[in-house]
Amino acid sequence: MDKEKSIGELTNVVARFVSLVGKKLPDDVWAKLNELRVLETEPLPKTVYDTMFKNQELALELNRPSCQDTGVLQFLVKCGDSFPLLGRMEKILTDAVIQSTKEAPLRHNSVETFDEYNTGKNVGKGTPTLFWEIVPDNDVLELDVYMAGGGCTLPGKAMVLMPGEDYEGVVHFVLDVMTSYGLNACPPLLVGVGVATSVETAALLSKKALFRPLGSHNPNERAAKLEKLLEDGINKIGLGPQGFSGKMSVMGVLVENTARHPSTIGVAVNTGCWSHRHGHILFKSDLSYTVMSHKGVVL
Numbered sequence: 001m002d003k004e005k006s007i008g009e010l011t012n013v014v015a016r017f018v019s020l021v022g023k024k025l026p027d028d029v030w031a032k033l034n035e036l037r038v039l040e041t042e043p044l045p046k047t048v049y050d051t052m053f054k055n056q057e058l059a060l061e062l063n064r065p066s067c068q069d070t071g072v073l074q075f076l077v078k079c080g081d082s083f084p085l086l087g088r089m090e091k092i093l094t095d096a097v098i099q100s101t102k103e104a105p106l107r108h109n110s111v112e113t114f115d116e117y118n119t120g121k122n123v124g125k126g127t128p129t130l131f132w133e134i135v136p137d138n139d140v141l142e143l144d145v146y147m148a149g150g151g152c153t154l155p156g157k158a159m160v161l162m163p164g165e166d167y168e169g170v171v172h173f174v175l176d177v178m179t180s181y182g183l184n185a186c187p188p189l190l191v192g193v194g195v196a197t198s199v200e201t202a203a204l205l206s207k208k209a210l211f212r213p214l215g216s217h218n219p220n221e222r223a224a225k226l227e228k229l230l231e232d233g234i235n236k237i238g239l240g241p242q243g244f245s246g247k248m249s250v251m252g253v254l255v256e257n258t259a260r261h262p263s264t265i266g267v268a269v270n271t272g273c274w275s276h277r278h279g280h281i282l283f284k285s286d287l288s289y290t291v292m293s294h295k296g297v298v299l
């Protein structure tokens with residue numbers, strides 16, 4: 001296939017994938033919501049879950065986005081250094097978002113900052129957001145798509161702790177954010193926590209944590225223990241679905257970390273809402289693809 005044709009084909013497939021992500025929750029989120037529904041005993045949280053499930057059914061039946069806020073499009077682009085379209089990815093993803101905005105359709109969510117006008121295409125200066133990872137000696141493209149809605153983005157926060165605050169400071173920070181703002185993000189929440197040196201390193205990790213499969217654990221035993229302790233702690237707040245109270249507040253807590261400066265701990269939180277529109281897709285160099293997040297789906 002010639003290069004221009006390949007670009008067109010990849011753009012079309014990514015556009016269809018973005019549209020799908022807006023309408024159908026990934027398998028792991030769907031399974032977790034069903035699991036949480038069973039744990040609730042009071043009529044109100046049960047009814048809220050039932051309404052969420054009905055909403056999902058109708059989104060598919062009516063071919064419409066499952067939440068009115070289809071967010072700002074964000075992509076984690078893990079691209080092999082010999083994937084043939086590596087150098088064209090930014091344009092391909094931007095064009096795919098424009099295409100999906102018309103076809104899905106998606107809400108117009110890209111407002112040029114300071115100039116205060118909506119581009120009407122979901123693209124603008126720096127949007128869609130691309131987080132890059134180049135993989136050496138590899139020709140595969142791995143894409144994570146995420147719709148960052150206003151409500152689920154709202155609790156996001158990052159700071160550098162004072163020396164001596166230690167990991168207790170991390171727990172305090174996360175619980176403080178959750179008790180102050182968690183309610184705004186349409187629980188049950190997915191809580192991404194980044195632990196690194198500076199605010200931007202921690203913040204990026206906290207977003208990447210949201211792309212991890214639900215139920216996965218940090219490979220470091222102590223970090224995995226922190227995930228569990230935070231999950232138990234946030235569940236005790238009793239937010240319940242949509243914040244109407246209930247036994248469970250979160251779908252999961254995912255901690256990502258790097259090595260850090262010996263005297264500082266940077267910590268950040270990013271949240272995903274119950275309608276966590278995330279998708280994961282793999283492309284081989286011949287552009288054949290496998291949708292990993294939504295089993296059995298052909299685009």
Ligand code: SF4
Binds near residue numbers: 069149184186275
């Ligand atoms: S927080 Fe999520 S479910 Fe709630 S309005 Fe925003 S995108 Fe929709």
